[in-house]
Amino acid sequence: xxxxxxxxxxxxxPVLPEPLHxxxxxxxxxxxxxxxxxxxxxxxxxxxxxxxxxxEYVFIAERICGxxxxxxxxxxxxxxxxxxxxxxxxxxxxxxxIWGEYSRLHSHLLWLGCFADGMGFExxxxxxxxxxxxILDDLESTTGGRVIQGVCKVGGVRKDIAPEKLxxxxxxxxxxxxxLQDLTNVFLHDSSVKHRLVNIGRLSREDAYYxxxxxxxxxxxxxxxxxxxxxxxAFNKINFRPVVENDxxxxxxxxxxxxxxxxxxxxxxxxxxxxxxxxxxxxxxGAPDGEYFSRAEQPRGEVIHYIKGNGRKNLVRHRVRxxxxxxxxxxxxxxxxxxxxxxxxxxxxxxxxxxCAER
Amino acid sequence: xxxxxxIVPISVGExxxxxxxxxxxxxxxxxxxxxxxxxxxxxxxxxDKDYRLTNYRVTVKQDDEIQSIxxxxxxxxxxxxxxxxxxxxxxxxxxxxxxxxxxxxxVKHPFSVTITKEDDPCQxx
Numbered sequence: 001x002x003x004x005x006x007x008x009x010x011x012x013x014p015v016l017p018e019p020l021h022x023x024x025x026x027x028x029x030x031x032x033x034x035x036x037x038x039x040x041x042x043x044x045x046x047x048x049x050x051x052x053x054x055x056e057y058v059f060i061a062e063r064i065c066g067x068x069x070x071x072x073x074x075x076x077x078x079x080x081x082x083x084x085x086x087x088x089x090x091x092x093x094x095x096x097x098i099w100g101e102y103s104r105l106h107s108h109l110l111w112l113g114c115f116a117d118g119m120g121f122e123x124x125x126x127x128x129x130x131x132x133x134x135i136l137d138d139l140e141s142t143t144g145g146r147v148i149q150g151v152c153k154v155g156g157v158r159k160d161i162a163p164e165k166l167x168x169x170x171x172x173x174x175x176x177x178x179x180l181q182d183l184t185n186v187f188l189h190d191s192s193v194k195h196r197l198v199n200i201g202r203l204s205r206e207d208a209y210y211x212x213x214x215x216x217x218x219x220x221x222x223x224x225x226x227x228x229x230x231x232x233x234a235f236n237k238i239n240f241r242p243v244v245e246n247d248x249x250x251x252x253x254x255x256x257x258x259x260x261x262x263x264x265x266x267x268x269x270x271x272x273x274x275x276x277x278x279x280x281x282x283x284x285x286g287a288p289d290g291e292y293f294s295r296a297e298q299p300r301g302e303v304i305h306y307i308k309g310n311g312r313k314n315l316v317r318h319r320v321r322x323x324x325x326x327x328x329x330x331x332x333x334x335x336x337x338x339x340x341x342x343x344x345x346x347x348x349x350x351x352x353x354x355x356c357a358e359r
Numbered sequence: 360x361x362x363x364x365x366i367v368p369i370s371v372g373e374x375x376x377x378x379x380x381x382x383x384x385x386x387x388x389x390x391x392x393x394x395x396x397x398x399x400x401x402x403x404x405x406x407d408k409d410y411r412l413t414n415y416r417v418t419v420k421q422d423d424e425i426q427s428i429x430x431x432x433x434x435x436x437x438x439x440x441x442x443x444x445x446x447x448x449x450x451x452x453x454x455x456x457x458x459x460x461x462x463x464x465x466v467k468h469p470f471s472v473t474i475t476k477e478d479d480p481c482q483x484x
Contacts, residue, residue, distance in 0.1 A: 035455065039444075039462035044469060053482060212388050212434040230410050293364060293405060293412060306392055306403065313482070321390035329434030 002027040007340065011040050015118040015344040018354035022347070026340060034335045036328050042358045049315040054080060054287060055154055057318065061305070064320060065356040066147050067110060068298040070103045072305075073152035076318070078232060079294030079307040080154050089282060090234070092156035094275040097234040099139070099149060100296070101264040101271075106135040107299035108257045108264075111351045112187060115254065118348045119196050124186055131183060134176055138169055156281025166272045173265050180265075184258040197251035201346035203334040204248055213330040214323045215301020216260070217350050220253035222246040227297040238270050250342075253349040257299075287311050298323055300351050322356035366403065366414040371425055374404070377415055378428035378435075381406040386413060388428075391438035393446050395473055400446055404428070421447055421471065429454040437461075445470040 005026050011019030019040040025033035048060050061076035062069045074096050081088055113128035136146045142161050143149035151158045161169075187193055203213065208221035218225050219242060226242035228235045243259040245252035288309035295304050301323030308317040327350045335346055369377055381388075386406035394401045396418075402425065404415040419425060427450050429435040439450040440461035447468035 037457070037461075039460070039464075042462045042464065044464075047470060050473060055482065209387050210382065210432060210434075212432070227410070291366070293414070302389075304390055304405070306390075306394075308394060316396070317394040319392040319394070321392065325437060326390070326434065328437055333433075 004032065009343060009347075011037075013344070015114075015348055016352075016354075017114070018352070018358075020347070020352055020354050022335070022343075024335070024340065024343065029340045031335050031338050031340060031343065034332045036332055038328070038354060038357055040358070041354065045359045046318050046320060049318040051314070053313040054309065054315050055284075057315065058152060058154065059150065061318070061320075062148055062150065062152070064322070064359045065353055067107045067353060068103055068300065068303075068356070069147060070099050070149050070152065071296050071298045071303065072320070073149075074100060074233070075294050075296040075303055075305045076307070077152050077154050078296070079292045079305050080288050080309075082292045082294065083288040083290040083307060083309060084154075084284070084286065086155055086282065086284065088156055089279045090276050091160070091278045092280045094234040094271050095157050095159075095161060095280060096152065097238070098161070098268050098271045098275075099143065099151065100233065101268045102135055102139050104264045104299045105261055106132050106139070107351075108261050109135065111257060111299075111348075112183070112254075115345075115348050116187075118344055119193065121193065124183075127183055131176065131179055134172060138172060141165070142169075153281060155284040156279070158281070160280045166275070170269060170272050173268060177262065177265055180261055184261070187254055187258050194251060196342075196345055197254055198247075198249060200250045200342050201334045201338055201349060202248045203330055205246075207333055208248070208330060211330040211333055212326040213301075214326055215298070215351075216253050216256040217301065217327050217330055219244045220256045220349075221248035225302070227295045227302045230295065232296060234271060234274075235267075237274060238267055240267055240270075250345055250349045257351075287313055288315070291317075300324055300353055300356070301327065303356075320356075320359050322353070322359060324350070324353045324357040327352070328357075364412055364414065366416045369415045369417055371417055371419060371423060374415075374417060375426050375428055375431065378404070378431040381413060382431055384408065388432040388435060391428075391435060391442065393442045393448065393470070395446065395471060400448055402442065402448070419448060424449045424451050426450075427452040427454070444468070447471050 007024045009022040011021045021037040023035040062073035064072045109132035113125045116124035140146045143151045203221045205222040208218050289311035291308040304321040306319040309315045386408045389405040389407045392403045402417045406413045436455040440457045444462040
């Protein structure tokens, strides 16, 4: 047996925008064990429910993450609405679904860019982020915010989108789809990209399931788990099939995200065609008295907001289980047996969002 | 409206057997979370199969010790270390035990105290 050495990876590392630490136990160049550490920037945002009224807390819930911010606010408010038995106007549900899918598009483009950067493919990185700007522009023009939208509220949404703007978005997405095709062709077919990804960092279907993998990490291993199929928001009126790849390697996880962007565009198009007229919010009185596990599909996978109220203005508990948090055990497993040089690419393929995990 | 949910109360001694049964039935572990209710702590174990949640609630005191389910579900260690670091509840037999260093907090067990004092009515009364 070769001598074992431990190489620290992170918390500061070129491929990590946020602090995550891994102790990599190596035999020669092969990783034989991994001990993950987080907790460098734990903010304790959940504790603020004891100080902020439940209607105000949506702004904090949205700030858990700077990428999937909208879906955090959506998941939080739908949990409150469920406890209070509120029937949110249908138009608001469609608008939430549209903005949620825009969030997925900008998150996946951000990840594809970071991933290309991690592989040293700089022009691909810049091209992905150039396309992401179109998405952010639409988010800004419809909500007022590029990263933090602030439009979700208990009982609906704060802003409507005019029919002319919806038509404009539809046209914009058609143009974007063409450009995305060119971009994803490189990720899916370029020989240098495939050389870095195929057969690297394999996670079996069974491991993915029992280790708690979610989102593209799970779907890249053949698991058909997508919380959008539960029908929250307007998803019960939308036809779509989750993107699933079976190989379980870095390429499969990359392919899931690349293909999911087209699914998101299709979902947005369906929403724009089906969105009903009507109000976008309703009057809400009182406070939640009960508990609920509110679930949604973030770009990185299933997020859960557990909400418990006792009829007072402050919630008793708001606990968020983010997708990155539950993707840490699968990361440990898929790193075992890999070469040291592949660690950065493998870590990136779970799309770690430490901001979410350290809520 | 979304799925109806129920939470089944169980005893501390049932934690591992329920986890084993959940795995045998083909459930994945979704999360383990903790809530402080006055002097007690509610620990919620959540499993999922085919988008249906199975929820178990264990109520413990801070001095109580609970058994880890990381021998059944490897990934449970992240939740169990979190519960220990934020609430101070001791979890026995965690496969990767950080012994209180999973989160680096300035206050020890910061979630073991409740800071709500006001009892004003809601703004939207």
